[in-house]
Amino acid sequence: MDIPYTTTARPDTGLWNAKIGIWLFLASEVMLFGGLFSAYIFLRLDALPGYWPHGLLNVPVGTMNTAILIASSVTVVLAWAALKMRQFSRYKFYMGITIICGVIFLAVKLLYEWPDKFHHFGAYIRQDRVQKYEQYLGNQYLAERGLEPRYEITGHLHNEAALHDPNIHEYEIQLDQVNADPTNPASDRPHFLPLPKTDKIAHVAKADVQHAEMFVPKHNTFFATYFTVTGLHGLHVLGGVIVFTYFWLPIGANLYKRNPEHLANRVEVAGLFWHFVDLVWIFVFPLFYLL
Amino acid sequence: MDQTPPPAAAPDLVVHEDHGVHTDHDHDVSKHVKKYLIVGGLLIVFTALTVFLSYVDFGNSKANMAVGMLVATFKAGLVAGIFMHLSAERKLIYRILIFTALFVFALFWLTYLHWYDPVVR
Numbered sequence: 001m002d003i004p005y006t007t008t009a010r011p012d013t014g015l016w017n018a019k020i021g022i023w024l025f026l027a028s029e030v031m032l033f034g035g036l037f038s039a040y041i042f043l044r045l046d047a048l049p050g051y052w053p054h055g056l057l058n059v060p061v062g063t064m065n066t067a068i069l070i071a072s073s074v075t076v077v078l079a080w081a082a083l084k085m086r087q088f089s090r091y092k093f094y095m096g097i098t099i100i101c102g103v104i105f106l107a108v109k110l111l112y113e114w115p116d117k118f119h120h121f122g123a124y125i126r127q128d129r130v131q132k133y134e135q136y137l138g139n140q141y142l143a144e145r146g147l148e149p150r151y152e153i154t155g156h157l158h159n160e161a162a163l164h165d166p167n168i169h170e171y172e173i174q175l176d177q178v179n180a181d182p183t184n185p186a187s188d189r190p191h192f193l194p195l196p197k198t199d200k201i202a203h204v205a206k207a208d209v210q211h212a213e214m215f216v217p218k219h220n221t222f223f224a225t226y227f228t229v230t231g232l233h234g235l236h237v238l239g240g241v242i243v244f245t246y247f248w249l250p251i252g253a254n255l256y257k258r259n260p261e262h263l264a265n266r267v268e269v270a271g272l273f274w275h276f277v278d279l280v281w282i283f284v285f286p287l288f289y290l291l
Numbered sequence: 292m293d294q295t296p297p298p299a300a301a302p303d304l305v306v307h308e309d310h311g312v313h314t315d316h317d318h319d320v321s322k323h324v325k326k327y328l329i330v331g332g333l334l335i336v337f338t339a340l341t342v343f344l345s346y347v348d349f350g351n352s353k354a355n356m357a358v359g360m361l362v363a364t365f366k367a368g369l370v371a372g373i374f375m376h377l378s379a380e381r382k383l384i385y386r387i388l389i390f391t392a393l394f395v396f397a398l399f400w401l402t403y404l405h406w407y408d409p410v411v412r
Contacts, residue, residue, distance in 0.1 A: 015383060020387075023387050031394060034395040034398050042405065063338060067338060070334045073370065073374055074331035275371075282363050282366045291356050
């Protein structure tokens with residue numbers, strides 16, 4: 001079956017069909033991510049002072065991943081341009097780089113960034129017991145400087161059994177810099193390079209804790225939105241990689257031999273989707289990693 | 292943006308996509324290649340700028356947020372305008388996007404309305 005207007009423009013719209021199709025799809029994608037971004041705004045604006053964490057994500061790694069995604073956006077448009085110029089080997093080269101970039105992005109996210117969070121522990125101290133942990137929270141100092149209070153003690157959990165065993169009554173936390181030295185002005189604002197954990201150990205009684213767990217989605221609204229948004233975004237990257245791989249394999253070469261313009265249009269449509277995924281990340285990166 | 296139908300072309304012939312401002316000859320596409328590389332470089336530079344500016348204290352977190360979003364919007368504009376060819380596109384696509392923008396605006400407006408919710412305020 002021959003589908004009309006795959007390479008020629010429809011007379012009434014001036015566009016070939018797939019282009020309208022992808023833009024309608026992207027319009028629905030804008031609404032999908034728009035809903036999540038508005039949830040982010042809602043939750044962040046309504047977070048009580050001290051309950052929206054800062055500086056918990058790895059900024060250098062996030063920056064690198066941003067650059068990788070931007071580079072892949074450039075290579076996919078170059079792959080399309082190569083097809084337009086009928087340079088098939090150049091198309092294969094740029095498309096190959098695009099796929100590699102997408103895979104690296106996903107690997108960094110799934111093999112490094114997420115697992116790193118799943119091994120980071122945080123305990124929110126009950127409001128009426130905050131005073132007891134002043135040496136780790138430094139709230140008097142923060143109040144003097146007009147900064148938001150601190151209710152969470154974070155670091156590496158030494159006794160992981162404490163998470164499940166009701167007979168263990170305290171958490172043994174190897175502290176992050178911010179809780180080891182809470183009155184250090186250097187901890188007032190997040191750092192670009194993540195600071196190593198200190199050797200200082202804090203013993204936090206379970207009875208004093210409002211809730212405590214690894215940095216999983218339920219830990220707080222920040223991580224709930226972070227995992228939802230980056231997870232959905234990651235699925236989009238995965239989808240893009242699959243489609244690009246399909247075009248890169250001999251299927252693409254066969255279509256090119258039959259009708260090069262058809263393959264160019266397919267790559268353009270998939271590329272539009274890829275640029276949109278890049279565009280979403282351009283907002284995700286500062287909102288979650290930096291601000 | 293004229294809506295005149297493009298000349299009938301055989302499927303394997305190049306169709307003029309960009310209102311006849313430029314054609315898809317090798318020469319023109321290769322000129323675009325340079326533009327894509329420049330925009331890619333700009334995006335990397337602005338990513339570095341976003342990171343740098345986030346560590347500059349603009350007085351309060353709202354100001355930092357505004358600066359960060361301003362740079363992100365500029366970057367998004369470059370991606371949409373150049374990589375996604377929105378700087379020169381057909382009228383129908385703009386129409387679709389105007390409606391999308393209205394709906395997104397309505398969505399964010401609903402979020403904004405919750406400030407007047409008597410239950411939580």
